[in-house]
Amino acid sequence: MKRLLAICAAVGLVAAACGVIPGTGSGLKIGLVTDIGQLEDKSFNEFSWKGVQDGAKAVGGTAQAIVTKDIADYKQNIQQFVDQKYDVIVTVGFLISTDTLNAAKANPSIQFFGVDQFIPDPIPANYQGLLFNEAQAGYLAGIVAGTITKSGKIGAVGGRSDVPPVVNYIKGYENGAKSVKSTVTVSINYVEDFNAPDKGEASAKTMIGQGVDVLFQVAGLTGAGVLRAACNAKVYGIGVDVDQYLSLPDSAACIITSAEKHLQNATRDGIKRFKDKGKQTGNFTNDATNDGVGASPIRNLNPVPAGLTDKLTQATNDMKSGKLKPIP
């Protein structure tokens, strides 16, 4: 047994070392470094990766991913793609932005994209942040909330009031709801904490006690508590950023839709822009005009209220044409 194992291992290693190093193809080499976690997280990592694969296919290139398990590995994971002479490197999440910025400065010939990374000036010519028009996504979520509320009272729980994307989501939500039901009252609470599900749950319970029957969470981990409270009280919940019906299975039973960033489109289009127009820089906002934001498919409603889908389509088209501004 022992000898057999040893022989197998030796033969295998030689075979691998001699021949099986994969071919690189002729097109662009595109690498993705994930945020901490898994590749199939039904959230930022997974959809950014799908977009990178789509983008690679569209430009005739190849895509590979490195999954990050520890914050200490960000630098090394980016560097690995640099060493392997990749043409485009996409990184996911704000925690990795410092290391991405440094890598972009050190490697001006490589294009870097940062998903959900706002890059402060001065921005290197080869580094583009992929951002999203949260107000538009929030507006669509608001249309859903305004349509499905029975009590005429809806609520939103925000993470922090000093984080612009959070505030934009909620302002858009408020205006979207009022656009379909002008009498709706919107309770808004910022719990000033992204990591406190208990505070989110408490805040949601207070609102539910006041008659609120639709709750929108824009509060990270705190928001998980908001959705839990919604589920327990059998009222409607609305998720944020990704389709949380998929990413938060515990609360799937009460999530109607999510104000969604279309990460898959954003990374795919970034790669295409680079292929077509060369180096990309600045902070690029994905919005309705490039299908960068939207409302996730309507779930848990049977039947879907009449006209809801049309209203969403209409609003999306109006935002595309510029006729509709979610925050006037």
Added chain:
Amino acid sequence: MRRWRARLAPTWSKAQVPVYSIVLAFAVAAVVVIVSSAFTASGFDPLLPFAAYARLFAGAFGSGNGVANTLVAAAPLMFGGLAVGIGLKAGLFNIGVAGQFLVGAFAAAVTGAALAAAPTIVGMPLAMLAGGLAGAAYGFIPGYLKARTGAHEVVTTIMLNNAAALLLTWAVNDLVRAPGFSFPRTADIGQSALPILAGRNLHLGIAFAVAAVFVIRWILVRTTLGFEIRTVGANPSAARYAGMRPIFITALTMTISGLLAGLAGAIQMLGVIGFYAPGITASVGFDSIAVALLGRSDPIGILFAALLFGAFRAGAPLMQIETSVPIEVIDIIQALVILFLAADLIVRRVFRVRAPKIEIVELATVTGSWGAGTPPPGTAG
């Protein structure tokens, strides 16, 4: 030659079960990779594990940068492994390395940022010291509770891990948040960073880690304190009859353990990460337990175990890029190593190990934490 053999024999008899466990873990993980390859786009590939392991090896040792990455990843695991190992020697199972690591990393980050403009020779040692002391203080708490009240260190350290993460999240958000960043984090550490000795990232902390291995070995083998630690671990009652102070030794060992874990956090902060932010994961904390078990709590064993785990971390990116084998395979291998260590009967059967069974004290501590002895009050043993 014969004399060499004679000298190596005791070492080998200690090392053979861990070494065989590693070999067996690789073999079983290979089967997993082959089977799962059938479900991927590229299709069934019986040679895939060999390609993956070859790239893993090449990534970890195939270039100067690879070796540097291995050493950089191994350094905090050496400190962390020593932290768990010295606890096991005294019969204590410190699961709190994760929390002590975070506290040490945070203290080093804040001190380093405060001294960012000071010369490295001032800022770096003070930041290291702050990290070590913070970890020691955080290790002292469960040590004192165990010694004074008998509160089981497994329970208290697990609780304190969560307490550390949440407390530090609050501290970064509301006390020391640096302006100019879109997310909460501490300021740059500037000059307080550990100097780079060679290449891109081979920092001074690696030298500290290797030095720590030999210092702890010296303490355990050559000093009265080390003798007391080992005696308390082997039999607290006998230690008391012999005039030792098990209560004092227990508290002191947990404090030393916390100090080492805090230093692990400090070198990771000052050598690699550079800032503290909520969401920093302490995979080092739990990998350290595996490193200590694989190294059988022996400082030299821990040195090699940390190098192996560091090599896994350093080689994984190349394996993912070139063979698309997911990084989770590494987790499988690491888990299997520990499984086979614990169930060493399997290893002995497969490899026909005839050497007499040696009692692994550390495993007895780990498994006995719950099964044997009096369960801590308030829990179902």
